Amino acid sequence: MKQVMVQGGSVVVLDVPAPQVSNKNILVRVTHSCISVGTEMAGVKMSGLPLYKRALKQPENVKRVLDMMRDQGIKHTMDRVLGKLSAGSPTGYSAAGIVIEVGSEVEGFAVGDRVACAGAGIANHAELIDVPVNLAVLLPNTLAADVASTVTLGAIAMQGVRRAQPTLGEIFVVIGLGILGQLTCQFLHANGCKVIGVDLDTDRIKLAIENGLDFGIDPSCEDYVERVHKLTDGFGADAVIITAASDSSKIISDAMQATRKKGRVVLVGDVGLDLQRADFYKKELDFLISSSYGPGRYDPIYEEGGQDYPLPFVRWTENRNMEAYLHLLASGKVSLANLYHPPYPVERAKEAYDALKGEGRKPLLVLLEYPESDTATQRKVVFDTVPTPTAGKIRVGLAGAGGYAQGMHLPNMIKLRDKFSLQAVMSRTGSNARTVAAQNKACYATTDYADLLSDPDVDLVIIATRHNLHAGMVLQALEAGKHVFVEKPLALNETDLVFIENFYQKNPNGPLLMTGFNRRFSPAMARAKEVLKNRTTPMIVNYRMNAGYIPLDHWVHTTEGGGRNIGEACHIYDLFNYLTDGACVEHVHATSMTGQSKQWARNDNFIATIKYVDGSICTLTYTALGDKSYPKERMEIFSDGKVITMDDFKLLSIAGGKHAGWNASATDKGQFQELVAIEEALSGKTGWPISLADQIQATRISLSVEEQIIS
Secondary structure, eight states, X not given: OEEEEEETTEEEEEEOOOOOOOTTEXXXXXXXXXXXXXXXXXXXXXXXXXXXXXXXXXXXXXXXHHHHHHHHOHHHHHHHHHHHHHHOEEOOOEEEEEEEEEOTTOOSOOTTOEXXXXXXXXXXXXXXXXXXXXXXXXXXXXOOHHHHTTHHHHHHHHHHHHHHOOOTTOEEEEEOOSXXXXXXXXXXXXXXXXXXXXXXXXXXXXHHHHTTOSEEEOTTTSOHHHHHHHHXXXXXXXXXXXXOBOSOSHHHHHHHHTEEEEEEEEEOSBOXXXXXXXXXXXXXXXXXXXXXXXXXXXXXXXXTTOOOOOTTTOSOOHHHHHHHHHHHHHHXXXXXXXXXXXXXXXXXXXXXXXXXXSSSOOOSBEEEEOOOOTTTTOOEEEOOSOOOOOTTSEEEEXXXXXXXXXXXIHHHHHHTTTTEEEEEEEOXXXXXXXXXXXXXXXXXXXXXXXXXXXXXXXXXXXXXSOGGGHHHHHHHHHHTTXXXXXXXXXXXXXXXXXXXXXXXXXXXXOOOEEEOOGGGGSHHHHHHHHHTXXXXXXXXXXXXXXXXXXOTTSXXXXXXXXXXXXXXXXXXXXXXHHHTTTOOEEEEEEEEOOSOOTTSXXXXXXXXXXXXXXXXXXXXXXXXXXXXXXXXXXXXXXXXXXXXXXXXTTXXXXXXXXXXXXXXXXXXXSXXXXXXXXXXXXXXXXXXXXXXXXXXXXXXHHHHHHHHHHO
């Protein structure tokens, strides 16, 4: 399918794999989408800036990069950042079209329904989009899809009005008469308010007057604050809604000067926020922020999970704002007739964006249209490039191309390019699959896992998806005869684990299975194991993981992630297996912190003790209570008169005996070495890097711990 991507200060239209419908989503064939003149053009402009200028404008991202440099090294971090920036990104957040497929858990939508859709990263400028139900609404029968594609802009403007709580007869000032300002004026007019519009562009003022604006002011020609007071008998406006975009904080200051005592100022646009106490203290003004489309925005449980807020308690959610806007359009109480021009075909998207960058008068609304296409539903895009020689290499199909796969596995594969070759990339979103595949010179990109499994040129499937998908995808790949490297965890429940066990009972010589328990391959652990070789006593192992706090609405805590014990602590249970030479577990005891506040999950803070049949006792203290500035992981091993201490996979020190330790400038948790181990196993040099028994046992330990700490 065709999709618009932002790349290097401009836009391009690329062929990307079409998405599949998710269980809680609907698959929509887009007929029209709306370009956001403000938000999207800012993104296009930002993508063309040099790296240092981006850093100045986005200091929050600089901190993330510095943290990554500290943990992963400068070169690795810069390669990842520059690669991501050059690859481009999808754009768009408002569209309309026709439902062509409905997810298995969806109610209220049917194939053939006409819908409007919202959401950055969801309602993209693309022929097909996979949309969560709370970000889609049905179109009124009389409403055309082209105007309905403005649904996101309408919901944003409507939420700003709702925050101001207008009443009949009140006087409002709207600062900034772009498309959001134009819609805001119409909403207020329909609500029985007197509306004063402020904008430097007299053409925009004229358009707003045609649509019901009572009075327009050009602040370059007169003092608009003084004018507002004259129009309000000296009192000032009841409320001001700011829909302008500017770095200046004077906009808010002037708005407060234009407002009566105990009035309201609502910020919808993006302006400077250097607030001055004197501007609103004496008047006792209310300053309010409007958060995008309305209640539900930025709540993953609402937006992605499809969990609605009960109408009696939250009357106007983002979904209900979208719906109300469409009905105002259908009834004629809000009109876009003089605000937009005929749509551009999606093939001419660059021309549409260029119209917004040119000099002179710019359109307030720009729409794209998508003619029906026979190729739009194709889920595989093959690149027309000269194939890289793969003789003697392990040909990889990557399933799941998120941050970890891009930041860790793919760079390591590049280092081992003489051993591995990337055949294909599969991702839930087609744009991500295409971007990662093209950047890493794969043969094709796809959104269909079956393409990897049926491809005879795929030797090894690397699975790096959300945790709840791991076990099922592992089993499918094994049954297809593919070797598998799956990121941890192997499974989230006993049932799925048994399915995998049963496969190998029936197929003892089946394909290799490797779970991404990388820590056992780290240089620090390799050195520790060497020192412990031929030990004559059991071990006492104390492991502390200062894991850091993750909000409860993060996917790791959901059914997709399985929680932090199963999803992360399994690494340490495998490490215990490794250090005890695969000894069988005799007993598992775990307890979690009690009396904790509601911000903590039961598997956020716990202690697990594992007793092995060789007499060794291994204890994990896992906590989200600590400070991030303190090292994340520390281990102490007591055995044979020695104490081995590991600090954050940067330092290994040994007390007792004449043994050299190990140290490094950056954390090394063994991800590179585990790929080397896979290659050696698949080339016949060694056996399985991790025995099936160890992988099963580590997973069972995590399931046992989970059962004890959440009960």
